Amino acid sequence: MTKAILALNAGSSSIKFAAYRVDGDDPGLSLICRGLLDRHASSAGFTIKDAAGKILDQAQSAPDEQTDPISPLLPRLQCILGRATLIAVGHRVVHGGAHFSAPILIQDDVLQRIDTLTPLAPLHQPACLAPIRALQRARPELAQVACFDTAFHRDMPSVYKRLPIPDIGDDIHRYGFHGLSFEYVAAQIGDPQKRTVIAHLGNGSSVCALQDGRSINTSMGLTPLDGLMMATRSGAIDPGLLLYLLESKGLSTQELKDLLYRESGLVGVSGVSSDMRTLLSASDQRSRLAVDQFCARAAEYIAVMAVSLGGLDRLVFTGGIGENSSQVRSEISYRIRWLGIELEEIETNDPPAPFRAHAARSRCRWYQQTKKR
Numbered sequence: 594m595t596k597a598i599l600a601l602n603a604g605s606s607s608i609k610f611a612a613y614r615v616d617g618d619d620p621g622l623s624l625i626c627r628g629l630l631d632r633h634a635s636s637a638g639f640t641i642k643d644a645a646g647k648i649l650d651q652a653q654s655a656p657d658e659q660t661d662p663i664s665p666l667l668p669r670l671q672c673i674l675g676r677a678t679l680i681a682v683g684h685r686v687v688h689g690g691a692h693f694s695a696p697i698l699i700q701d702d703v704l705q706r707i708d709t710l711t712p713l714a715p716l717h718q719p720a721c722l723a724p725i726r727a728l729q730r731a732r733p734e735l736a737q738v739a740c741f742d743t744a745f746h747r748d749m750p751s752v753y754k755r756l757p758i759p760d761i762g763d764d765i766h767r768y769g770f771h772g773l774s775f776e777y778v779a780a781q782i783g784d785p786q787k788r789t790v791i792a793h794l795g796n797g798s799s800v801c802a803l804q805d806g807r808s809i810n811t812s813m814g815l816t817p818l819d820g821l822m823m824a825t826r827s828g829a830i831d832p833g834l835l836l837y838l839l840e841s842k843g844l845s846t847q848e849l850k851d852l853l854y855r856e857s858g859l860v861g862v863s864g865v866s867s868d869m870r871t872l873l874s875a876s877d878q879r880s881r882l883a884v885d886q887f888c889a890r891a892a893e894y895i896a897v898m899a900v901s902l903g904g905l906d907r908l909v910f911t912g913g914i915g916e917n918s919s920q921v922r923s924e925i926s927y928r929i930r931w932l933g934i935e936l937e938e939i940e941t942n943d944p945p946a947p948f949r950a951h952a953a954r955s956r957c958r959w960y961q962q963t964k965k966r
Protein backbone atom coordinates (compact mmCIF):
# COMPACT_ATOMS: atom_id res chain seq x y z
CA MET A 594 0.00 0.00 0.00
CA THR A 595 1.34 3.45 -0.89
CA LYS A 596 0.93 5.78 2.07
CA ALA A 597 0.55 9.54 2.07
CA ILE A 598 0.48 12.23 4.72
CA LEU A 599 -0.98 15.71 4.60
CA ALA A 600 0.53 18.84 6.18
CA LEU A 601 -1.91 21.67 6.91
CA ASN A 602 -0.99 25.25 7.79
CA ALA A 603 -4.09 27.19 8.81
CA GLY A 604 -2.97 30.83 8.84
CA SER A 605 -5.04 33.91 9.52
CA SER A 606 -5.68 34.61 5.82
CA SER A 607 -5.09 31.28 4.15
CA ILE A 608 -4.81 27.54 4.52
CA LYS A 609 -1.74 26.04 2.89
CA PHE A 610 -1.40 22.32 2.49
CA ALA A 611 0.94 19.76 1.01
CA ALA A 612 0.59 16.02 0.50
CA TYR A 613 3.61 13.75 0.59
CA ARG A 614 4.14 10.13 -0.38
CA VAL A 615 5.80 8.14 2.40
CA ASP A 616 8.54 6.17 0.67
CA GLY A 617 9.68 2.90 2.23
CA ASP A 618 10.36 2.08 5.84
CA ASP A 619 13.13 4.60 6.21
CA PRO A 620 10.69 7.46 6.02
CA GLY A 621 11.56 9.51 2.99
CA LEU A 622 8.87 11.93 1.88
CA SER A 623 8.24 12.98 -1.68
CA LEU A 624 5.94 15.84 -2.51
CA ILE A 625 2.80 14.85 -4.42
CA CYS A 626 1.00 18.18 -4.47
CA ARG A 627 0.64 21.43 -2.58
CA GLY A 628 -2.18 23.91 -2.37
CA LEU A 629 -3.41 27.24 -1.15
CA LEU A 630 -6.87 28.10 0.03
CA ASP A 631 -6.96 31.90 -0.04
CA ARG A 632 -9.46 33.62 2.25
CA HIS A 633 -9.04 37.19 0.95
CA ALA A 634 -12.35 38.41 -0.46
CA SER A 635 -10.60 39.74 -3.57
CA SER A 636 -8.76 36.52 -4.39
CA ALA A 637 -10.79 33.83 -2.60
CA GLY A 638 -10.44 30.35 -3.97
CA PHE A 639 -8.07 27.46 -3.98
CA THR A 640 -5.35 26.06 -6.17
CA ILE A 641 -3.63 22.69 -6.05
CA LYS A 642 -0.34 22.23 -7.91
CA ASP A 643 1.91 19.26 -8.48
CA ALA A 644 5.54 19.10 -7.35
CA ALA A 645 6.67 20.86 -10.52
CA GLY A 646 4.19 23.72 -10.01
CA LYS A 647 1.66 22.64 -12.66
CA ILE A 648 -1.93 23.44 -11.69
CA LEU A 649 -3.92 20.27 -11.03
CA ASP A 650 -7.14 21.74 -9.69
CA GLN A 651 -8.48 25.21 -9.11
CA ALA A 652 -11.70 26.96 -8.06
CA GLN A 653 -12.54 30.62 -7.68
CA SER A 654 -14.70 30.78 -4.57
CA ALA A 655 -13.39 29.47 -1.28
CA PRO A 656 -15.37 26.75 0.46
CA ASP A 657 -17.09 27.79 3.67
CA GLU A 658 -13.90 27.90 5.62
CA GLN A 659 -15.35 29.03 8.95
CA THR A 660 -17.48 25.95 9.47
CA ASP A 661 -15.59 23.39 7.44
CA PRO A 662 -12.66 24.49 5.37
CA ILE A 663 -11.27 21.16 4.43
CA SER A 664 -14.00 18.58 3.75
CA PRO A 665 -14.86 20.01 0.31
CA LEU A 666 -11.20 19.65 -0.65
CA LEU A 667 -10.87 16.02 0.47
CA PRO A 668 -12.46 14.31 -2.56
CA ARG A 669 -10.44 16.52 -4.93
CA LEU A 670 -7.29 15.73 -3.00
CA GLN A 671 -8.06 12.00 -3.00
CA CYS A 672 -8.43 12.19 -6.78
CA ILE A 673 -4.93 13.58 -7.02
CA LEU A 674 -3.51 11.09 -4.51
CA GLY A 675 -4.90 8.28 -6.66
CA ARG A 676 -4.21 4.96 -5.00
CA ALA A 677 -2.08 6.41 -2.22
CA THR A 678 -3.83 6.11 1.14
CA LEU A 679 -3.83 9.11 3.44
CA ILE A 680 -2.74 7.86 6.87
CA ALA A 681 -1.98 11.00 8.88
CA VAL A 682 -2.34 14.76 8.96
CA GLY A 683 0.09 17.19 10.60
CA HIS A 684 -1.44 20.50 11.65
CA ARG A 685 0.25 23.78 12.37
CA VAL A 686 -1.31 24.96 15.63
CA VAL A 687 -0.44 28.52 16.51
CA HIS A 688 -0.56 28.56 20.34
CA GLY A 689 0.73 25.68 22.43
CA GLY A 690 0.59 27.58 25.72
CA ALA A 691 2.50 26.22 28.70
CA HIS A 692 1.46 22.60 28.01
CA PHE A 693 2.72 21.86 24.53
CA SER A 694 6.28 22.32 23.39
CA ALA A 695 6.57 19.31 21.06
CA PRO A 696 4.32 17.70 18.43
CA ILE A 697 1.52 15.61 19.92
CA LEU A 698 -1.09 13.14 18.70
CA ILE A 699 -4.45 14.90 18.88
CA GLN A 700 -6.92 13.29 21.23
CA ASP A 701 -9.92 14.83 22.93
CA ASP A 702 -8.00 16.22 25.92
CA VAL A 703 -5.40 17.76 23.60
CA LEU A 704 -8.13 19.35 21.51
CA GLN A 705 -9.73 20.83 24.62
CA ARG A 706 -6.44 22.27 25.83
CA ILE A 707 -5.75 23.83 22.43
CA ASP A 708 -9.22 25.36 22.55
CA THR A 709 -8.65 26.91 25.99
CA LEU A 710 -5.89 28.99 24.37
CA THR A 711 -8.37 30.67 21.98
CA PRO A 712 -8.45 33.92 24.03
CA LEU A 713 -4.67 34.18 23.48
CA ALA A 714 -4.92 33.69 19.70
CA PRO A 715 -8.49 34.47 18.69
CA LEU A 716 -7.79 34.72 14.95
CA HIS A 717 -5.77 31.52 14.87
CA GLN A 718 -6.87 28.84 17.33
CA PRO A 719 -10.37 28.57 15.79
CA ALA A 720 -8.83 28.50 12.29
CA CYS A 721 -6.50 25.65 13.37
CA LEU A 722 -9.25 23.76 15.21
CA ALA A 723 -11.82 23.86 12.39
CA PRO A 724 -9.90 21.54 10.02
CA ILE A 725 -8.97 19.20 12.88
CA ARG A 726 -12.61 18.80 13.88
CA ALA A 727 -13.76 18.50 10.26
CA LEU A 728 -11.25 15.72 9.62
CA GLN A 729 -12.24 13.93 12.85
CA ARG A 730 -15.79 13.82 11.51
CA ALA A 731 -14.98 12.99 7.90
CA ARG A 732 -12.02 10.63 8.44
CA PRO A 733 -12.00 9.42 12.07
CA GLU A 734 -9.38 6.76 11.27
CA LEU A 735 -6.72 9.36 10.40
CA ALA A 736 -3.93 10.07 12.90
CA GLN A 737 -3.83 13.83 13.48
CA VAL A 738 -0.79 15.50 14.98
CA ALA A 739 -0.51 19.07 16.28
CA CYS A 740 2.79 20.94 15.73
CA PHE A 741 3.07 24.22 17.61
CA ASP A 742 4.30 27.60 16.43
CA THR A 743 5.31 28.47 19.98
CA ALA A 744 7.60 25.44 20.46
CA PHE A 745 10.62 26.85 18.62
CA HIS A 746 10.86 29.73 21.11
CA ARG A 747 10.52 27.65 24.29
CA ASP A 748 14.16 28.13 25.32
CA MET A 749 14.34 31.90 24.89
CA PRO A 750 16.41 33.39 27.71
CA SER A 751 14.44 34.87 30.62
CA VAL A 752 15.54 38.38 29.74
CA TYR A 753 13.37 38.14 26.60
CA LYS A 754 10.81 35.60 27.80
CA ARG A 755 9.70 37.33 30.97
CA LEU A 756 7.14 40.15 30.82
CA PRO A 757 8.15 43.15 32.93
CA ILE A 758 5.18 42.79 35.28
CA PRO A 759 4.76 41.15 38.70
CA ASP A 760 4.31 37.36 38.81
CA ILE A 761 0.70 36.62 37.91
CA GLY A 762 1.07 33.05 36.71
CA ASP A 763 3.62 30.66 35.27
CA ASP A 764 1.83 30.65 31.94
CA ILE A 765 1.95 34.44 31.51
CA HIS A 766 5.12 35.13 29.56
CA ARG A 767 6.30 35.86 26.03
CA TYR A 768 5.89 32.80 23.77
CA GLY A 769 6.57 33.94 20.20
CA PHE A 770 4.97 32.48 17.06
CA HIS A 771 5.76 31.53 13.43
CA GLY A 772 8.13 28.99 15.02
CA LEU A 773 7.52 26.29 12.40
CA SER A 774 8.49 28.75 9.68
CA PHE A 775 11.59 29.94 11.57
CA GLU A 776 12.66 26.38 12.32
CA TYR A 777 12.30 25.36 8.67
CA VAL A 778 14.25 28.37 7.43
CA ALA A 779 16.99 27.80 10.03
CA ALA A 780 17.37 24.20 8.84
CA GLN A 781 17.54 25.28 5.18
CA ILE A 782 20.11 28.04 5.48
CA GLY A 783 22.68 26.20 7.60
CA ASP A 784 25.67 28.12 9.03
CA PRO A 785 24.11 28.37 12.51
CA GLN A 786 27.10 30.31 13.85
CA LYS A 787 25.96 33.34 11.83
CA ARG A 788 23.93 35.90 13.76
CA THR A 789 20.69 35.71 11.82
CA VAL A 790 17.40 37.56 11.80
CA ILE A 791 14.46 36.00 9.99
CA ALA A 792 11.63 38.35 9.00
CA HIS A 793 8.42 36.40 8.45
CA LEU A 794 6.21 38.96 6.70
CA GLY A 795 2.75 37.68 5.81
CA ASN A 796 -0.75 38.32 6.99
CA GLY A 797 0.77 37.94 10.43
CA SER A 798 4.34 39.20 10.72
CA SER A 799 7.14 38.67 13.19
CA VAL A 800 10.92 38.65 13.33
CA CYS A 801 13.19 36.21 15.15
CA ALA A 802 16.79 36.44 16.32
CA LEU A 803 18.69 33.18 15.84
CA GLN A 804 21.86 32.35 17.68
CA ASP A 805 23.38 28.93 17.01
CA GLY A 806 20.22 28.12 15.08
CA ARG A 807 17.96 28.71 18.10
CA SER A 808 15.49 31.47 18.84
CA ILE A 809 16.77 33.88 21.45
CA ASN A 810 14.27 36.69 20.88
CA THR A 811 11.24 37.37 18.74
CA SER A 812 8.79 40.21 18.25
CA MET A 813 5.53 38.45 19.14
CA GLY A 814 4.79 37.81 22.79
CA LEU A 815 2.07 36.20 24.89
CA THR A 816 -0.19 36.62 21.86
CA PRO A 817 0.32 37.05 18.09
CA LEU A 818 -0.78 40.67 18.52
CA ASP A 819 2.59 41.98 19.69
CA GLY A 820 5.44 43.41 17.65
CA LEU A 821 5.24 44.39 13.99
CA MET A 822 2.33 46.15 12.37
CA MET A 823 0.39 43.49 10.44
CA ALA A 824 -2.37 43.12 7.88
CA THR A 825 -5.22 43.65 10.35
CA ARG A 826 -3.39 43.67 13.69
CA SER A 827 -1.90 46.75 15.34
CA GLY A 828 1.25 45.10 16.66
CA ALA A 829 2.83 46.61 19.78
CA ILE A 830 0.91 49.63 20.97
CA ASP A 831 0.93 51.99 23.95
CA PRO A 832 -0.82 49.96 26.70
CA GLY A 833 -2.20 53.23 28.06
CA LEU A 834 -4.32 53.52 24.91
CA LEU A 835 -6.14 50.32 25.80
CA LEU A 836 -6.98 51.51 29.30
CA TYR A 837 -8.14 54.84 27.91
CA LEU A 838 -10.39 53.22 25.29
CA LEU A 839 -11.94 50.95 27.92
CA GLU A 840 -12.33 53.56 30.65
CA SER A 841 -13.07 56.77 28.83
CA LYS A 842 -14.34 55.83 25.37
CA GLY A 843 -16.66 53.07 26.60
CA LEU A 844 -15.38 50.33 24.29
CA SER A 845 -16.44 46.84 25.26
CA THR A 846 -13.84 44.07 25.46
CA GLN A 847 -15.17 42.62 22.21
CA GLU A 848 -14.95 46.00 20.45
CA LEU A 849 -11.38 46.44 21.66
CA LYS A 850 -10.48 42.93 20.51
CA ASP A 851 -11.97 43.58 17.05
CA LEU A 852 -10.18 46.92 16.83
CA LEU A 853 -6.76 45.44 17.63
CA TYR A 854 -7.01 42.10 15.82
CA ARG A 855 -9.20 42.82 12.79
CA GLU A 856 -9.44 46.55 12.10
CA SER A 857 -5.91 47.86 12.65
CA GLY A 858 -2.58 47.46 10.88
CA LEU A 859 -2.55 47.88 7.10
CA VAL A 860 -6.33 47.92 6.81
CA GLY A 861 -6.75 50.37 9.70
CA VAL A 862 -4.23 52.89 8.43
CA SER A 863 -5.08 52.63 4.73
CA GLY A 864 -8.84 52.33 5.17
CA VAL A 865 -8.64 50.35 1.93
CA SER A 866 -7.27 46.84 2.27
CA SER A 867 -5.31 44.42 4.42
CA ASP A 868 -3.66 42.97 1.32
CA MET A 869 -0.17 44.28 0.64
CA ARG A 870 -0.61 43.64 -3.11
CA THR A 871 -3.54 46.05 -3.23
CA LEU A 872 -1.73 48.71 -1.21
CA LEU A 873 1.44 48.56 -3.28
CA SER A 874 -0.54 49.20 -6.43
CA ALA A 875 -2.66 52.00 -4.89
CA SER A 876 -1.57 55.63 -5.20
CA ASP A 877 -3.57 57.32 -2.44
CA GLN A 878 -1.77 58.80 0.56
CA ARG A 879 -3.27 56.55 3.21
CA SER A 880 -2.25 53.39 1.37
CA ARG A 881 1.25 54.80 0.97
CA LEU A 882 1.40 55.64 4.68
CA ALA A 883 0.28 52.12 5.60
CA VAL A 884 3.09 50.58 3.51
CA ASP A 885 5.66 53.03 4.91
CA GLN A 886 4.59 52.30 8.47
CA PHE A 887 4.69 48.56 7.86
CA CYS A 888 8.26 48.82 6.52
CA ALA A 889 9.36 51.20 9.29
CA ARG A 890 8.07 48.90 12.02
CA ALA A 891 9.67 45.86 10.42
CA ALA A 892 13.01 47.68 10.19
CA GLU A 893 12.76 48.81 13.82
CA TYR A 894 12.21 45.26 15.03
CA ILE A 895 15.04 43.88 12.88
CA ALA A 896 17.28 46.39 14.66
CA VAL A 897 15.91 45.22 18.03
CA MET A 898 16.79 41.65 17.10
CA ALA A 899 20.29 42.77 16.04
CA VAL A 900 20.72 44.22 19.55
CA SER A 901 19.77 40.83 21.05
CA LEU A 902 22.39 39.19 18.84
CA GLY A 903 25.09 41.80 19.36
CA GLY A 904 25.25 42.34 15.59
CA LEU A 905 23.87 40.93 12.40
CA ASP A 906 25.47 38.64 9.83
CA ARG A 907 22.46 37.60 7.84
CA LEU A 908 18.85 38.57 7.22
CA VAL A 909 16.26 36.26 5.72
CA PHE A 910 12.85 37.22 4.34
CA THR A 911 9.98 34.79 4.23
CA GLY A 912 6.13 34.79 4.40
CA GLY A 913 3.77 35.94 1.65
CA ILE A 914 5.08 39.52 1.62
CA GLY A 915 8.72 38.68 2.39
CA GLU A 916 8.89 36.08 -0.38
CA ASN A 917 7.09 38.01 -3.07
CA SER A 918 7.63 41.74 -2.70
CA SER A 919 11.04 43.05 -3.69
CA GLN A 920 9.66 46.56 -3.08
CA VAL A 921 8.97 45.84 0.58
CA ARG A 922 12.34 44.10 0.99
CA SER A 923 14.08 47.12 -0.53
CA GLU A 924 12.21 49.65 1.59
CA ILE A 925 13.01 47.77 4.78
CA SER A 926 16.64 47.29 3.83
CA TYR A 927 17.00 50.97 3.04
CA ARG A 928 15.83 51.82 6.54
CA ILE A 929 18.49 49.62 8.14
CA ARG A 930 21.34 50.45 5.78
CA TRP A 931 23.17 51.99 8.75
CA LEU A 932 23.54 48.45 10.12
CA GLY A 933 26.08 48.03 7.36
CA ILE A 934 24.04 46.04 4.91
CA GLU A 935 23.19 46.55 1.30
CA LEU A 936 20.66 44.70 -0.72
CA GLU A 937 21.98 43.28 -3.91
CA GLU A 938 19.98 40.60 -5.65
CA ILE A 939 22.05 37.73 -6.93
CA GLU A 940 21.00 34.24 -7.85
CA THR A 941 22.81 31.28 -6.46
CA ASN A 942 22.28 27.65 -5.69
CA ASP A 943 24.07 28.06 -2.43
CA PRO A 944 22.24 27.83 -0.04
CA PRO A 945 20.12 25.09 -1.53
CA ALA A 946 16.68 25.52 -3.02
CA PRO A 947 14.16 26.82 -2.19
CA PHE A 948 16.27 29.81 -1.21
CA ARG A 949 17.82 32.40 -3.41
CA ALA A 950 20.49 34.54 -1.88
CA HIS A 951 20.39 38.28 -1.88
CA ALA A 952 23.66 39.38 -0.79
CA ALA A 953 26.25 40.51 0.62
CA ARG A 954 28.42 43.42 -0.18
CA SER A 955 29.20 44.03 3.41
CA ARG A 956 28.52 42.15 6.56
CA CYS A 957 25.04 40.83 5.86
CA ARG A 958 23.62 38.28 3.52
CA TRP A 959 20.05 38.44 2.37
CA TYR A 960 17.85 35.60 1.44
CA GLN A 961 14.51 35.29 -0.14
CA GLN A 962 12.43 32.18 -0.06
CA THR A 963 11.41 31.57 -3.64
CA LYS A 964 7.79 31.10 -4.60
CA LYS A 965 6.93 27.44 -4.51
CA ARG A 966 3.20 27.38 -4.89
Ligand SMILES: Nc1ncnc2c1ncn2[C@@H]1O[C@H](COP(=O)(O)OP(=O)(O)O)[C@@H](O)[C@H]1O
Nearest residue numbers: 604605606607795796797868869913914917918
Ligand atom coordinates in the same frame (compact mmCIF):
# COMPACT_ATOMS: atom_id res chain seq x y z
N1 LIG B 1 3.35 39.58 -4.85
C1 LIG B 1 3.06 40.03 -3.65
N2 LIG B 1 3.43 41.30 -3.29
C2 LIG B 1 3.15 41.78 -2.07
N3 LIG B 1 2.49 41.09 -1.13
C3 LIG B 1 2.10 39.84 -1.43
C4 LIG B 1 2.36 39.26 -2.70
N4 LIG B 1 1.84 37.99 -2.69
C5 LIG B 1 1.28 37.82 -1.47
N5 LIG B 1 1.43 38.93 -0.71
C6 LIG B 1 0.96 39.19 0.65
O1 LIG B 1 1.13 38.04 1.45
C7 LIG B 1 0.01 37.97 2.35
C8 LIG B 1 -0.25 36.57 2.78
O2 LIG B 1 0.87 36.11 3.46
P1 LIG B 1 0.95 34.61 3.91
O3 LIG B 1 2.21 34.45 4.69
O4 LIG B 1 0.80 33.75 2.72
O5 LIG B 1 -0.38 34.53 4.76
P2 LIG B 1 -0.79 33.79 6.08
O6 LIG B 1 -0.22 34.61 7.18
O7 LIG B 1 -2.26 33.74 6.06
O8 LIG B 1 -0.10 32.43 6.04
C9 LIG B 1 -1.16 38.52 1.55
O9 LIG B 1 -2.06 39.12 2.41
C10 LIG B 1 -0.52 39.54 0.66
O10 LIG B 1 -0.66 40.79 1.29
Ligand SMILES: CC(=O)OP(=O)(O)O
Nearest residue numbers: 604605770796797817
Ligand atom coordinates in the same frame (compact mmCIF):
# COMPACT_ATOMS: atom_id res chain seq x y z
C1 LIG C 1 1.10 33.68 14.22
C2 LIG C 1 0.57 34.36 13.02
O1 LIG C 1 0.46 35.56 12.99
O2 LIG C 1 0.23 33.57 12.00
P1 LIG C 1 -0.29 34.05 10.57
O3 LIG C 1 0.85 34.67 9.89
O4 LIG C 1 -0.70 32.79 9.90
O5 LIG C 1 -1.41 34.99 10.79
Ligand SMILES: [Mg+2]
Nearest residue numbers: 604795796797
Ligand atom coordinates in the same frame (compact mmCIF):
# COMPACT_ATOMS: atom_id res chain seq x y z
MG1 LIG D 1 1.34 33.00 7.99
